[in-house]
Amino acid sequence: METIICADYEMIGKTAAKMVAEVLNHKPNAVLGLATGSTPLGLYGELIRMHREEGLDFSQVTSFNLDEYVGLSADHEQSYHYFMHENFFKHVNIHPHNIHIPSGTTDNYPAFCEWYEQRIEDCGGIDVQILGIGSDGHIAFNEPGSSLGSQTRIKTLARQTIEDNARFFEKPEDVPVYAITMGVGTILDSGKLLLLANGKNKADAVAAAIEGPVTSMITASALQLHPDAVALVDVEAASKLKMREYYDWIQAKKPGAPRC
Ligand code: PGA
Secondary structure (H helix, E strand, C coil): CEEEEECCHHHHHHHHHHHHHHHHHHCCCCEEEECCCCCCHHHHHHHHHHHHHHCCCCCCCEEEECEEECCCCCCCCCCHHHHHHHHCHHHCCCCHHHEECCCCCCCCHHHHHHHHHHHHHHCCCCCEEEECCCCCCCECCECCCCCCCCCCEEEECCHHHHHHHHHHCCCHHHCCCEEEECCHHHHHCCCEEEEEECCHHHHHHHHHHHHCCCECCEHHHHHHHCCCEEEEEECCCCCCCCCHHHHHHHHHHCCCCCCC
């Protein structure tokens, strides 16, 4: 995995946005895999700025989001449908019919999950997938123990994840217990993976994902199996990496490496 240590959160967003823009400049009809949570907000802010000020065009883009809470409708303020609309989609020129987010209210989850996988394939696969990481090492809602070959399905959230996400809900009991999520296998099928992480509370998960063994206990460690996975982490999230000096050395020696 290529590990790029950025000075701060803002630089993670700017560097990730440049990478996404590069994909779109080469392939205007690229398929983007998108993530929710606090981490990618800086990236979305920068993409919106690039759209407004530099004409970055999303008119031919197709998107697939990683996950959604089971039981929350698209207009629920904590749903990932709502999050994506408010924080990204309504600010750029992506066509609504090109947007895909797992449904949290379907009455047939197995059929929906199968359709979602098929739809990704029919659209030619995901070119670049944005990922956050949970403090328990999850990617999307692939909690510890998830098969590294898993596909889109329902997962039961881990207590740690419910605690982490309770900050967005009025009461911890309001956090849904189930989510519909792309699998680790779905994610690994993407052309390029961009893992973003910031803050001290991600340092253990980041170290385990990048330098630990590949294990279903830390599903982000599966990124080590991908030939084009990049981790963009701030100094705090990088603080437990043993090989940090080497990662900085690689970037210093790499022609055209992003200035982070
Ligand atoms: P966060 O969530 O960006 O809100 O920290 C990340 C995740 O759980 O994947």
